[in-house]
Amino acid sequence: MALHNILVESGEWLTGDGPQSHIVISSRVRLARNLRNFPFPGWAKKSDRIAVLECVKPQVEGLTEMSDAYSAYSQDLSALEKQVLVERHLISREHAAKGVGSAVVMNRKQTLSVMINEEDHLRIQGIRSGLQLRNVFKLVDKVDTALGDKLDLAFHPQYGFLTACPTNVGTGMRASAMMHLPALVLSEQINQVIQAVNKVSLAVRGLYGEGTEALGNLFQISNQATLGEKEDEILMRLNKVIEQILQHEVNARASLLQKRPVLLMDNIGRAFGILRHAHSMASKEALNLLSCLKLGVDLGFFPEEHRLLVDQLFMETQPAHLQKSSQQKLQAEERDTLRADIVRTKLAKFPKPDSKKAIERGESEQKEKGKNGGEE
Amino acid sequence: MNCDVCKQKTATVFLTQILEGKMQKVNLCDACSKEKGVTDPKGFALADLLLGLGASEEMERSGTGVRCSHCGFSQADFKKTGRFGCSQCYDVFSEGLEAMLKGMHKGTTHVGKVPPRLLKARLREEELKKLQRELRKAVTDEKYETAAELRDRIRQLEMGAV
Numbered sequence: 001m002a003l004h005n006i007l008v009e010s011g012e013w014l015t016g017d018g019p020q021s022h023i024v025i026s027s028r029v030r031l032a033r034n035l036r037n038f039p040f041p042g043w044a045k046k047s048d049r050i051a052v053l054e055c056v057k058p059q060v061e062g063l064t065e066m067s068d069a070y071s072a073y074s075q076d077l078s079a080l081e082k083q084v085l086v087e088r089h090l091i092s093r094e095h096a097a098k099g100v101g102s103a104v105v106m107n108r109k110q111t112l113s114v115m116i117n118e119e120d121h122l123r124i125q126g127i128r129s130g131l132q133l134r135n136v137f138k139l140v141d142k143v144d145t146a147l148g149d150k151l152d153l154a155f156h157p158q159y160g161f162l163t164a165c166p167t168n169v170g171t172g173m174r175a176s177a178m179m180h181l182p183a184l185v186l187s188e189q190i191n192q193v194i195q196a197v198n199k200v201s202l203a204v205r206g207l208y209g210e211g212t213e214a215l216g217n218l219f220q221i222s223n224q225a226t227l228g229e230k231e232d233e234i235l236m237r238l239n240k241v242i243e244q245i246l247q248h249e250v251n252a253r254a255s256l257l258q259k260r261p262v263l264l265m266d267n268i269g270r271a272f273g274i275l276r277h278a279h280s281m282a283s284k285e286a287l288n289l290l291s292c293l294k295l296g297v298d299l300g301f302f303p304e305e306h307r308l309l310v311d312q313l314f315m316e317t318q319p320a321h322l323q324k325s326s327q328q329k330l331q332a333e334e335r336d337t338l339r340a341d342i343v344r345t346k347l348a349k350f351p352k353p354d355s356k357k358a359i360e361r362g363e364s365e366q367k368e369k370g371k372n373g374g375e376e
Numbered sequence: 377m378n379c380d381v382c383k384q385k386t387a388t389v390f391l392t393q394i395l396e397g398k399m400q401k402v403n404l405c406d407a408c409s410k411e412k413g414v415t416d417p418k419g420f421a422l423a424d425l426l427l428g429l430g431a432s433e434e435m436e437r438s439g440t441g442v443r444c445s446h447c448g449f450s451q452a453d454f455k456k457t458g459r460f461g462c463s464q465c466y467d468v469f470s471e472g473l474e475a476m477l478k479g480m481h482k483g484t485t486h487v488g489k490v491p492p493r494l495l496k497a498r499l500r501e502e503e504l505k506k507l508q509r510e511l512r513k514a515v516t517d518e519k520y521e522t523a524a525e526l527r528d529r530i531r532q533l534e535m536g537a538v
Contacts (some may be wrong), residue, residue, distance in 0.1 A: 034463060036463055038462070040451075040459065040462055040463075041448075042459050043447060043449060043459070043460075043462065116519060119459070133414050144489075145492055148491040148492065149492070152528060154463035155490070156463070156466055156467075158485055158486065159477075159484075159486055161461040161486075162460075162466055162490075164459040165435055165458060165460075166460065166476060166477060167425045168478055169466075169477070169481075169483065170486045170488060171486070171488040171489065225442070225480065227477060227480070227481035227483060227485075227486060228483020228485060228486070228487060229483070229484065229487065229488070231488045248441040277424040278478055312488070345495040
């Protein structure tokens with residue numbers, strides 16, 4: 001299947017129908033695996049990497065989960081196509097830099113992708129909408145077991161699954177959730193949350209993983225340790241913390257509505273104004289403004305039926321997606337103009353923020369909550 | 377002094393962490409400190425950044441000049457990349473590895489998933505050992521009929537192993 005056919009459809013995690021998906025955008029789990037008898041990709045000679053690739057790729061393509069898969073050698077993908085895959089979180093930035101000797105295989109729904117010869121021989125990744133780490137883990141675990149039956153994986157009696165970097169050894173598992181936390185940022189509580197999360201040895205990262213900025217109020221929460229703890233325990237611990245952060249965000253939203261409605265109205269109103277009328281917009285600015293708009297939909301400033309449009313714009317305004325849709329490579333300035341044009345056009349029929357409605361809704365929710373609380 | 381991360385720009389941010397009596401230092405330039413999110417030292421997971429750096433020093437102290445016979449990887453390579461060369465490296469550089477893993481993880485022994493294929497192989501090995509014990513006993517007891525049966529079962533199991 002051609003890459004084009006896969007990419008015209010947005011991935012499952014972008015449709016936003018998973019549990020708690022208003023705040024938890026996606027759940028992702030990846031497993032790092034290596035073959036016993038070959039050096040790790042970063043140290044292997046080209047011939048070794050190709051040998052691994054030719055051994056592994058047919059096995060991955062043969063998986064039942066990959067029956068409608070798209071599969072490509074890295075050198076056959078253009079820089080732009082790779083960037084599109086990075087923006088959809090289907091390959092890592094590191095993998096996008098690879099050429100001969102690497103490949104990616106992904107299913108049509110874009111819930112499963114296997115990177116071959118990234119930092120490890122195999123990176124098996126699952127991604128789904130909303131908070132459902134356990135389901136995602138089940139998927140990658142099944143794939144891992146199937147591949148383990150066919151391939152001679154590097155497994156150590158003490159250290160477990162061996163990985164190029166010792167930070168991944170053991171389970172080889174990195175589980176993460178991408179969370180949209182605008183109210184915690186607006187109410188300046190986010191640093192406290194990050195500190196608390198770090199204290200329980202979980203990591204908070206930006207939109208595209210390690211060392212990236214938290215654009216659009218999007219944060220990734222993930223496990224640090226991979227050794228000395230069972231997969232189940234890691235997932236449970238992570239899940240618990242994510243649920244707590246989720247609750248903090250919900251509370252922060254309610255409190256902003258109640259105590260600082262002007263701050264909220266101002267942020268959402270400005271975002272609306274700029275998005276509707278700007279003629280040049282960098283992707284950073286777009287993400288941050290769309291985040292405010294998304295918050296507006298969540299809180300009832302905008303009707304629910306406009307949610308999908310906002311979610312889609314998050315992806316469509318990313319640099320590679322923008323260039324993909326315009327079918328040409330653009331200079332940064334041209335991109336900013338095009339981005340603003342697309343946003344203006346798409347939001348042309350977007351209604352003005354209805355502050356009154358949102359505040360009334362907030363009040364009735366608070367009352368409801370108070371009532372329920374009293375009955376318990 | 378140059379930045380420990382990019383190794384190019386001059387370091388302007390100096391971090392020191394004392395953990396279990398061991399001191400670790402990290403020097404960063406302005407750009408890298410921002411990238412790593414070291415704006416508020418309290419909220420910064422120092423360990424995250426330290427892993428590669430502290431770890432390599434730990435390894436260096438234990439036996440220098442060792443090379444992995446399987447892939448040719450050396451201590452110096454680890455210091456440079458923070459990655460191992462191949463799966464055998466975990467045994468070749470095992471000295472110091474434990475201390476390093478302790479700093480990164482919840483423990484130093486894997487307690488999670490074992491590949492089902494290995495699990496099966498392990499069970500088969502145990503079964504084989506058990507049958508061989510029974511066979512020896514049968515021979516000593518001169519129960520030759522049982523011994524023949526056991527011998528056939530062992531053969532079957534061994535055939536399956538190929």
